[in-house]
Amino acid sequence: MDVVLPCLDEAAALPWVIGRVPAGWRPIVVDNGSTDDSARIAEGLGALVVAEPRRGFGSACHAGLLAATAEIVCFCDCDASLDPALLPHMVDAVREGRADLVVGRRRPTRGAAWPAHARLGNAAVAGMLRRRTGVRIRDIGPMRAARRTDLLGLGLTDRRSGYPLEMVVRAADAGWRIDEVDVPYFPRTGASKVTGTWRGTWTAVRDMSAVLREPAPPTRARSAGGER
Incomplete structure (x- = not known):
């Protein structure tokens, strides 16, 4: 399996995150313009490092998806707020045909892990x-x-910031089976770039609202998982 890890100045979190990627899986760290040693640290820890100079969470995620070669691809934040060791359970649901897209529902371990304004925006x-x-x-x-x-x-x-939502919207439009599982959400390591601030939350909600305003495409056959 490949695990896409979008990264912007996450040098402090990378050892824990990459260390939690299941054995035999490949971490793909997408460096989105870091000014610290993120890329060097990730490479030293055995990750495939992909440079994506175009700033944006979606830019980093999609660059990782394009670099991936595994049949099933996972995505996870690179700030130690989410545990990659929990991904096999999500992958099993896809592999066994119980779902086409599995999304982790964040369950904060502490109030500080997910600020109130970010929860409200979500x-x-x-x-x-x-x-x-x-x-x-x-x-x-x-x-x-x-x-x-x-x-x-x-x-x-x-x-x-609208990339994660667009994935769900387009999957729903294509008739995919979308499942949600609870995952613990820890206080991140380092400063938040998005939803840890009011401005970041507003930007994320704005980007996601723009995705939702786009009209649904013409009805098409579901493609996920092939024939059933």
């Missing part, structure tokens, strides 16, 4: 998602698993 977007697609997930979390070729087939175009 809840608002999840509500808009339900109205737009009917998919009843409660978190637009960054931890997820799906088949690589199917993800590429979604034609994802957002390169900012």
